[in-house]
Amino acid sequence: MGRLVIISNRAPSVDGSGDSGGLVVALKDALAKDGGLWIGGAPKQTDAPSPSLIFHHRQDFDIGLFELEPKLYRDYYLGYSNSVLWPALHGRVDLIDVQPCYAAAYREVAGRLARLIAETVRDDDLIWVHDYQLIPLAHELKALGVKSRIGFFLHIPLPDLQTFKAIPDWRDLARWLADYDLIGFQTRRDLGHMINIFRHTLRGELRSNGNMGIAGREVALGCFPISINVDGFRRLAAEGAVNTPAPSLPRLIGVDRLDYSKGLPQRLVGYQKFLESHAAFHGKVSLLQIAPPTRDDVDAYKAIRTELEHLAGHINGRFGTVDWTPVQYIHRALPRDELAVLFRLSRVGLVTPLFDGMNLVAKEYVAAQDAADPGVLVLSQFAGAAEEMPEALIVNPHDPQDIAQAISTALEMPLGERIERHDALYSHLQDHDVDHWCAAFLKRLVSVERLDVDGVARFPGLEPWAQVG
Incomplete structure (x- = not known):
């Protein structure tokens, strides 16, 4: 049984002083049970970023920070993430600001981060990627041969098909999402939008088990409303x-x-x-x-x-x-x-x-x-x-x-x-508190079929932190 690896745009504080944030509170207990790892962006950008993750050990879990140059961060975060994806996914297509450098930076950050992650994860690790800033990550990780199960949770809304298609790179986004083993949404509304987008973009077929068949593989989908303590x-x-x-x-x-x-x-x-x-x-x-x-x-x-x-x-x-x-x-x-x-x-x-x-x-x-x-x-x-x-x-x-x-x-x-x-x-x-949300997602991700290193499919038992009452 491997570790739980959380990946997000921002990491918790290395000393635990910033653990009041909802996502950190939600996930730190699951991470602590098996010595998990949280990978996220460093608080400050630098003109000479480290070529590897910068690790910090906390008593409950480890943190791996990735650094970005200021311009790359601006184009990736303020640019593509928050001037293209955020307005589009919230239905405000009139506020989308399309700049070629934004899309390039978004892809570059995902590719660079994937290379750093691939150096540290093991095949039996469970990877959970959070939110819209890192959608291409599973695509990049699998291109590097990473065989871990990879789940994705979208914290913000997913709009209907026509609004989604207002994003200049909407076809790429759909393909990137389809590379995850499990995609989780807050609501049945958003889950329905994803099914429709996959159907019309990638000829996805809804299976009897609720998964989508896309290009010869299954993508698991689920509704997991986040909550609080x-x-x-x-x-x-x-x-x-x-x-x-x-x-x-x-x-x-x-x-x-x-x-x-x-x-x-x-x-x-x-x-x-x-x-x-x-x-x-x-x-x-x-x-x-x-x-x-x-x-x-x-x-x-x-x-x-x-x-x-x-x-x-x-x-x-x-x-x-x-x-x-x-x-x-x-x-x-x-x-x-x-x-x-x-x-x-x-x-x-x-x-x-x-x-x-x-x-x-x-x-x-x-x-x-x-x-x-x-x-x-x-x-x-x-x-x-x-x-x-x-x-x-x-x-x-x-x-x-x-x-x-x-x-x-x-x-x-x-x-x-x-x-x-x-x-x-x-x-x-x-x-339906925050522990229920976390356990429900992990239970579903653990149950996803995964290919072992030798190419044989297997279905594992449930790890202790994925038990749901």
């Missing part, structure tokens, strides 16, 4: 709230990276419509919007920040008084323990993205609530979380009147209904 986040919120005074007014809260996919301007317009039509709530409710900066070097992100600041100022100027600020806007990240308390002490959680793979804020808000007096989650129908959380108030984020009505419904909802909805949501989250 539910009970741990609940404890974090409850313990922090003990010494934190409740807000003077019922609070609505939104916590999102400053990104055009999150529907932040649409959310503020919906809140404005609520204030316009519910004068009785003037001076009696407030919205706290936390939107940390992200990718400030990309023009589309500068535009969304300007628009959001304008809308917040407009609402405060129109409705605010000396004693009441309708919108509190924070443009910086807050520590996770502070967010947990803010969620617990907020009557309404607003999670209204235009298109999202999952959106763990929705799950964190529910987990943080006081079960005896819970708040209400308002959730976009286009968030992946909506497939799992029907007890939330589901809204169309493009319709400001729908958002306004949901806010009113949430604020006026009787305690009994709030408890009933929360109990159902929390119970599901407990049964």
Whole structure:
């Protein structure tokens, strides 16, 4: 039995100080069980990158860092990954910025990383690649003769066929995806899109076992909704709230990276419509919007920040008084323990993205609530979380009147209904927490047929970290 090898654009901190991130928390226990390895990008780029992985040993698992030159990193990450793939996969084809150097850098990074990985992995290792920045990796690894099983998980959405075809290199992307042994998605929606893309691009055939037959081999597909440490986040919120005074007014809260996919301007317009039509709530409710900066070097992100600041100022100027600020806007990240308390002490959680793979804020808000007096989650129908959380108030984020009505419904909802909805949501989250997500994916990947070095197919037993209850 080999190691679990995680590969992502960014690696955890070498000293464990940055382990609060969702993906690290989700995977570090599985890595620690058999002395796994996490391979990811070094924090800083250098003009003279190391020709090999830079290894660091932690008590729980090892880390291998790869370095990139600044220009190559910009073209690969800010360029192709976040100016081509990110907008396209979120349905914003109007924001795609096509530059030849971007696609070349994207492929070069995958090829270079594959060569570094091939030097360190063994045939019985299990490789799990994460997210859109590294889609070509299985293709490059198999071209080098790597025989390990290779799984891929897409954390963001996969659009429909016609939107996918707006990507200049869409045929290559489909072929690269087909080189994985298992592809995991957040939602049944995205899984259906992948099946359709494979059918129309690579003449894929859906088999009775749910896999796709493509060019003489099978590609396993699955839906694996990511989650959080539910009970741990609940404890974090409850313990922090003990010494934190409740807000003077019922609070609505939104916590999102400053990104055009999150529907932040649409959310503020919906809140404005609520204030316009519910004068009785003037001076009696407030919205706290936390939107940390992200990718400030990309023009589309500068535009969304300007628009959001304008809308917040407009609402405060129109409705605010000396004693009441309708919108509190924070443009910086807050520590996770502070967010947990803010969620617990907020009557309404607003999670209204235009298109999202999952959106763990929705799950964190529910987990943080006081079960005896819970708040209400308002959730976009286009968030992946909506497939799992029907007890939330589901809204169309493009319709400001729908958002306004949901806010009113949430604020006026009787305690009994709030408890009933929360109990159902929390119970599901407990049964489908982050450990369940990780184990379900690994169990499926372990079961994928693999060719041994001598070319003989075999089906292994389940490794201990792939057991799912």
